[in-house]
Amino acid sequence: MKALLVLALSSMCLTAMADEAPTDVAQQQQPVEEQYTYSTHLDIANVVSMSEIPNVCEVVPMKMEYDDSKGQRHILRYSVMGNGCSNG
Known part of the structure; x- marks a missing residue:
């Protein structure tokens, strides 16, 4: 028993x-999600993935997923100009 x-x-x-x-x-x-600013300290040891820049002529949101030097996963959101602008 x-x-x-x-x-x-x-x-x-x-x-x-x-x-x-x-x-x-x-x-x-x-993952830690953060918005990029000019004062953001980046500790990127390994880029896991990045979104593709679209073929438009405007500012577009982007996303990069990366691991820092301690192995912590981060998702960084930032903005870039699209690839669809022509110079003439």
């Missing part, structure tokens, strides 16, 4: 610990 009680209590402890682990991992891997 004691063995059955110990088994039941240990399974409940394992279940509680298993429920906590994914939350911690999800918080660590959630």
